Amino acid sequence: MAEGRDYSEAVVIGTGYGAAATALRLGAAGVPTLMLEMGQLWDTASSDGTIFPSMLNPDKRSMWFKTRTEAPLATFLWLDVINKDITPYAGVLDRMHFGDMSVFVGRGVGGGSLVNGAMAVTPKRSYFEEILPEVNAAEMYDVYFPRANANLGKNDIDPAWFETCDCYQYARVSRKAAQNAGLTTTFVPSVYDFTYMKQEETNQVPRSALASEVIYGNNHGKRSLDKTYLAAALGTGMVTIKTLHEVREITRQPDGTYLLTVRQTDAEGNVLATKQIGAKYLFLGAGSIGSTSLLVRARETGKLPLLGSEVGQGWGTNGNVMLGRANHIWDPTGSLQSGMPAMGIDAWNDPAYPVFAEIAPLPAGIETWASLYLAITKNPERGYFAYDSATDSVTLHWDLAQGQRSIDAAKNLFDKINAANVTVYRSDLFSDTRTFENRFTYHPLGGLVLGKATDLYGRVNGYPNLYVTDGSLIPGSTGVNPFVTITALAERNIEHIIATDIR
Numbered sequence: 001m002a003e004g005r006d007y008s009e010a011v012v013i014g015t016g017y018g019a020a021a022t023a024l025r026l027g028a029a030g031v032p033t034l035m036l037e038m039g040q041l042w043d044t045a046s047s048d049g050t051i052f053p054s055m056l057n058p059d060k061r062s063m064w065f066k067t068r069t070e071a072p073l074a075t076f077l078w079l080d081v082i083n084k085d086i087t088p089y090a091g092v093l094d095r096m097h098f099g100d101m102s103v104f105v106g107r108g109v110g111g112g113s114l115v116n117g118a119m120a121v122t123p124k125r126s127y128f129e130e131i132l133p134e135v136n137a138a139e140m141y142d143v144y145f146p147r148a149n150a151n152l153g154k155n156d157i158d159p160a161w162f163e164t165c166d167c168y169q170y171a172r173v174s175r176k177a178a179q180n181a182g183l184t185t186t187f188v189p190s191v192y193d194f195t196y197m198k199q200e201e202t203n204q205v206p207r208s209a210l211a212s213e214v215i216y217g218n219n220h221g222k223r224s225l226d227k228t229y230l231a232a233a234l235g236t237g238m239v240t241i242k243t244l245h246e247v248r249e250i251t252r253q254p255d256g257t258y259l260l261t262v263r264q265t266d267a268e269g270n271v272l273a274t275k276q277i278g279a280k281y282l283f284l285g286a287g288s289i290g291s292t293s294l295l296v297r298a299r300e301t302g303k304l305p306l307l308g309s310e311v312g313q314g315w316g317t318n319g320n321v322m323l324g325r326a327n328h329i330w331d332p333t334g335s336l337q338s339g340m341p342a343m344g345i346d347a348w349n350d351p352a353y354p355v356f357a358e359i360a361p362l363p364a365g366i367e368t369w370a371s372l373y374l375a376i377t378k379n380p381e382r383g384y385f386a387y388d389s390a391t392d393s394v395t396l397h398w399d400l401a402q403g404q405r406s407i408d409a410a411k412n413l414f415d416k417i418n419a420a421n422v423t424v425y426r427s428d429l430f431s432d433t434r435t436f437e438n439r440f441t442y443h444p445l446g447g448l449v450l451g452k453a454t455d456l457y458g459r460v461n462g463y464p465n466l467y468v469t470d471g472s473l474i475p476g477s478t479g480v481n482p483f484v485t486i487t488a489l490a491e492r493n494i495e496h497i498i499a500t501d502i503r
């Protein structure tokens with residue numbers, strides 16, 4: 001096994017939203033920056049001519065070292081027709097299991113941007129002020145949210161096209177059902193290129209969103225981070241990315257620099273090398289689970305003993321609940337469905353049960369008469385991370401009862417929709433007969449909360465030059481899909497850190 005030593009003035013762990021924004025600004029400021037990503041660079045087509053497999057025909061590229069795919073919908077008509085056996089491989093989507101909760105995350109250069117639904121939603125200002133009261137909201141809404149949206153490539157759907165295209169019939173049907181119940185719907189901005197999508201519908205270009213591509217990657221149309229922030233970061237000439245490099249351990253040297261133990265593998269999971277990589281400035285951008293696990297383990301194994309008790313606290317699911325409704329036979333949702341949601345039901349002002357429900361596709365390629373939703377609810381319950389010395393691993397602690405509030409909120413909203421439309425829930429989608437699925441989240445947030453585990457700019461308490469820059473800063477909830485918030489907060493923090501700590 002080869003051993004190597006390396007050093008970079010700045011090291012960023014991960015290549016997701018927070019990491020990418022941080023690396024771009026470091027590179028632009030002339031700081032030599034090394035990004036370490038445990039997943040692959042997804043830029044090369046396989047023998048079938050595609051980079052990513054479709055959801056309807058998954059293969060080893062779909063998932064991170066699994067023997068079978070683990071899609072969010074387990075069954076259809078209670079039939080096990082969705083998931084497929086696959087060969088373990090460094091695929092693009094991971095589902096991590098922690099007792100009653102499992103967490104979906106993207107793996108590869110671009111992190112979650114490779115697998116997500118591209119919804120680019122800025123949170124309501126009043127709710128942002130509620131969750132992060134010590135952050136200057138005026139600055140965020142005047143400067144950093146616009147900056148994040150511009151750099152992410154946010155765009156809006158043409159409303160006239162939405163009304164007539166085949167691929168959003170499912171959204172129009174759900175909008176009608178919501179309106180019948182007196183509820184408000186709203187368009188959701190996206191980082192999927194809507195101009196490209198229009199051309200997909202008329203077969204002018206290869207289909208991606210319209211070819212059931214989402215959670216296992218998009219071959220076209222998606223402005224994932226490798227095409228936006230990371231391309232710009234590499235363009236500074238100061239940033240390099242090493243793929244299939246997993247950071248395993250962080251220690252601090254007597255001279256105050258950080259030393260990382262990094263495992264390099266191949267795409268089959270064989271270990272090629274274990275490296276020591278040094279950094280003066282270390283940025284944790286490995287996502288809520290990744291970054292929090294690294295610091296909890298470092299504290300508990302005595303590698304970074306000054307880390308405080310707030311490290312590993314304040315984790316939440318963003319209140320995620322998935323559910324389906326059965327429509328009447330005269331309300332087909334369409335066999336052609338864009339994999340990228342473009343509309344949500346906004347009931348966040350409900351005094352008892354705030355909900356923002358994205359109208360999700362069910363891109364099965366056939367008519368299902370089903371409407372699917374991912375409800376984002378306001379749930380004050382928080383989980384925590386703990387180290388298990390027997391397995392030398394960090395585990396997330398969250399029990400099913402903590403998710404009940406989210407189900408209550410979703411039920412409050414969708415009972416109204418069902419009552420107004422004389423429709424029912426689908427009970428065939430989540431392997432048994434449950435109608436609400438709250439045992440997974442797409443939106444892990446918290447663990448290293450801003451102003452608690454870190455100062456108000458993400459500096460880790462007790463450790464100079466160690467920073468958190470991803471979803472773990474956000475205290476468990478944003479009220480909307482989170483990547484715009486994560487990116488904007490990273491933009492704000494890194495601007496301050498470069499000005500005060502680095503240059």
Ligand SMILES: Cc1cc2nc3c(=O)[nH]c(=O)nc-3n(C[C@H](O)[C@H](O)[C@H](O)COP(=O)(O)OP(=O)(O)OC[C@H]3O[C@@H](n4cnc5c(N)ncnc54)[C@H](O)[C@@H]3O)c2cc1C
Pocket residue numbers: 013014015016017018019036037038039104105106107108109110111112113115116117118119120121215245246247248285286287288290291294442443444469470471472480481482483484486
């Ligand atoms: C299926 C799905 C759909 C979603 N849809 C939306 C949506 O439409 N809109 C929205 O706003 N949000 C959506 N999300 C959530 C969004 O993608 C995440 O909130 C976001 O990606 C989190 O950003 P991050 O910077 O915290 O880290 P991530 O994007 O999770 O990036 C972390 C990166 O670090 C790497 N990493 C982890 N540990 C290590 C380590 N030890 N060493 C090296 N590398 C490591 C990971 O491989 C990953 O690439 C969705 C998520 C999923 C899974």
